[in-house]
Amino acid sequence: MFPIWATTIVFSAVYSQNSSMFLEQGMVLDRRIGSFSIPPASLSTFDVISVLIGVLVYDKILVPVARRFSNKERGFTELQRMGIGLFMSILAMVSAALVEIKRLEIARELNLTHEKVEVPMSILWQIPQYAFVGTGIVFTYIGQLEFFYDQSPDAIRSLCTAFALVTVSLGSYLSSLILTLVSYFTTLGGQTGWIPDNLNEGHLDWFFWLIAGVSLINLVIYVCCAFRYKYKKAS
Template sequence: MGSSLQEERRQRLLVRTTEPEGLAEYTGDGSVDFRGYPILKHNTGNWRACSLILGTEVCERLAYYGISKSLVTYLSKRLHEGNVSAARNFTTWQGTCYLTPLIGATLADSYWGKYRTIAVFSAIYFLVVVAAIHKRKADLPVESSLLYELDGKTSAIEGSRKLEHSSEFSFLDKAAVILWDECDGSPNPWRLYTVTQVEELKILMRMFPIWATGIVFFTVCAQNSSMFIEQGMALDNQIGSFKIPPATLSSLDVISIVVWVPIYERFVVPVARRFTGNERGFSELQRIGVGLFVSTTAVAVAALVEIKRLQIASAEDLIHQKVPVPMSILWQAPQYLLVGVGEVFTSIGQAEFFYNQSPDAMRSLCSAFALVTVSLGSYLSSFILALVSYFTTRNGQLGWIPDNLNEGHLDRFFWLISGLSSLNLLVFIYYAQQYKCKRASVV
């Protein structure tokens, strides 16, 4: 049985390599089926594959959001945790959920996908530092063409195109300097690296500040399922004859995304294209920047809503009563909608940025690192909550976020997040202006 399968595989490979007319029947991108055979075009892709992917995503998202949107309420109402504890435990749980894609991406890239050498090359990039340190006393050539690179169009990294030399981080270029004892024979792969290998490390270093600014963005988004919900639990959720659970209001975030994506494509992009000259309307970095600004506005709006809620609580003499104030929960709608708009710009722009700008052979891994910002944003939210609780409850004070929000100052917490987000936006603008896109050769 095994020999017959091997023979079938051999015949398929033979067709691909010896009969040009048969080559068109296959995908031609290196894709194989679960047995390792080349895939016929008519047997793969299209809506049959999409339906399985969409079905899996629906089930996965249903499970995730089913838990996430009710977890704070469950922790506070059923397990009787305090507001700070419930919010901190939720964001820690969320951060862990978004950290696990790194494992899947590493397995996909290193063992199950096309780029089986990714894990090795990730480590070798830092070794595209040991070589530079070893040659720190070497002089850089005047012409970058004298740096080491393979001839032709083939890159030393499987699955990657060649990259043009850039002037940034010139110290790393020393790893591609050819010393006199490296002129003859085969180059030592631990001592001499190609320009492309050096440039791939430079790409990661240039991307890092942009990546880091996404952490604060997702700290804002984390409030969508934590402090926004706790704020909603202190508002009047009676709408006519219905009671709206505070967690369901977070669906406005999803509705906002669904509505804004077609609006963006149909109306925003054509208008923006006239001003920017960019075919997509905005560049990836511009989209991220717009989303960061909108998310900052969202949490500022939440602070204004909380100020109004506390004013009503004071006017109605409800400060020391742990009851919802007579203020409609629908006042929260703008902050949820703005978070959705921010995600349309930043999340999509971030996904495009990391995919397009990452080294060719590290696209899955870099996309996974984009998701790590969600994880770290949730952890940062937990950390900020812990700091706020510690510093505002000293000397017997109730703190900003007591169990009875009518006695607290949740608005100050939202202003803190808004200020941090504003500072993050300024940092992003600085590094976005300095960023230089990668220049890859055309294969």
């Protein structure tokens, strides 16, 4: 079970972007809707909303449809559910990268590259990336808990289920490590780097593409491990 557990750490690294680089990106987008200014952190609400909607759609629509094809009571196996969640995490990073590419394009067109100011692009364009993360949570985290509860040895079932939650903290550490390495290597020789204080001069989109690439490699490894995994017999 350990390889399956390890691959979910990367998903948690993507999830940690909700409270880190997604906020940095939101700070340099247009946060005004009429006379109201949207706090970038408030967009995580769409993460929660997508979880609530995702659980409802999964239980009421996806499971009954999948049950017809798979002849399984739960519709999807735990490993299939987790795999879908890992794929959603890739879509989240791709969405964030595309938003950043457009933001930088607007900054160049308006000659704002060397000015530390907001770019006239609505912060609401970030909603899809938060929604993808929330949908990924529905599949990955819930599937992960089911997997560890069902597949763990009976004597240490509670311990293994709790151990699955450790991936959340390890994902945050992994995200911090990647960010530290990116900041170090991209600023060698006095270069501006991908993530400078003025994001209009940087390439936050490249950072998002990097996380998406790591997530893609992680998904391939996960699929290989999932195909080799043998479910234990029900006790």
